[in-house]
Amino acid sequence: MSTPTKVAVVYYSSTGTIAEIGKQIALHAEKAGAEVRLLKAAELAPQAAIDSNPAWAANAAATADIPVATPEDIEWADAVVFGSPTRFGNVTSQLKQFIDTLGGLWAQGKLVDKVYSGFTSSATAHGGQESTLLALYNSFHHFGGIVVAPGYTDPAKFADGNPYGTSHVDAQGNNPVDDTTREAARIQAERVVKIASALKAGLAAG
Numbered sequence: 516m517s518t519p520t521k522v523a524v525v526y527y528s529s530t531g532t533i534a535e536i537g538k539q540i541a542l543h544a545e546k547a548g549a550e551v552r553l554l555k556a557a558e559l560a561p562q563a564a565i566d567s568n569p570a571w572a573a574n575a576a577a578t579a580d581i582p583v584a585t586p587e588d589i590e591w592a593d594a595v596v597f598g599s600p601t602r603f604g605n606v607t608s609q610l611k612q613f614i615d616t617l618g619g620l621w622a623q624g625k626l627v628d629k630v631y632s633g634f635t636s637s638a639t640a641h642g643g644q645e646s647t648l649l650a651l652y653n654s655f656h657h658f659g660g661i662v663v664a665p666g667y668t669d670p671a672k673f674a675d676g677n678p679y680g681t682s683h684v685d686a687q688g689n690n691p692v693d694d695t696t697r698e699a700a701r702i703q704a705e706r707v708v709k710i711a712s713a714l715k716a717g718l719a720a721g
């Protein structure tokens with residue numbers, strides 16, 4: 516009997532938008548039959564910065580129980596879905612720092628032949644969602660990974676409109692994650708599980 520496809524959802528979130536999308540991706544990956552680990556990248560910001568922003572402090576408290584990702588989680592996974600808010604059109608330093616700890620696995624060839632995908636959020640509609648996802652996807656090519664983007668593989672993708680990955684405009688905390696973004700997360704999670712399962716079965720069959 517085949518083992519379930521293993522999915523790691525690894526995110527960084529300051530004020531909770533990405534944490535919420537990460538939860539949705541994990542939920543729908545699980546519903547699609549995967550074994551899922553929902554994990555966060557370690558915080559690098561000073562406590563004083565977190566305490567100065569009520570939304571940041573609230574998210575830190577709300578997600579205190581989410582385990583911090585380790586390279587072992589990536590080795591374990593058949594598919595990894597990374598999430599990061601936009602930072603000046605780029606990936607957060609916190610998530611990037613975690614990715615930089617994967618050098619040992621990379622050197623041993625242990626990042627290859629896995630499925631990778633990503634999600635993001637920004638304050639504004641043209642604030643860098645695509646550039647953030649594409650920056651994230653640069654690393655997946657170096658891993659020897661299989662990039663699985665949602666594309667427009669479902670009619671609902673024309674509502675959220677981002678073929679690169681689930682994304683949300685949070686209007687600086689004034690626009691919480693909504694049904695359109697939750698639907699995009701579902702489509703992406705299901706597609707990741709489907710392709711990762713097919714890849715795993717194909718690789719096992721030689």
Ligand SMILES: Cc1cc2nc3c(=O)[nH]c(=O)nc-3n(C[C@H](O)[C@H](O)[C@H](O)COP(=O)(O)O)c2cc1C
Nearest residue numbers: 528529530531532533600603604636637638639642
């Ligand atoms: C240092 C910094 C840089 C940011 N850069 C951008 C940006 O380039 N474009 C944008 O639309 N939002 C930008 N934002 C806003 C966040 O990306 C956005 O609010 C995001 O949805 C927050 O996600 P979170 O709630 O998971 O932390 C920036 C925020 C910070 C703190």
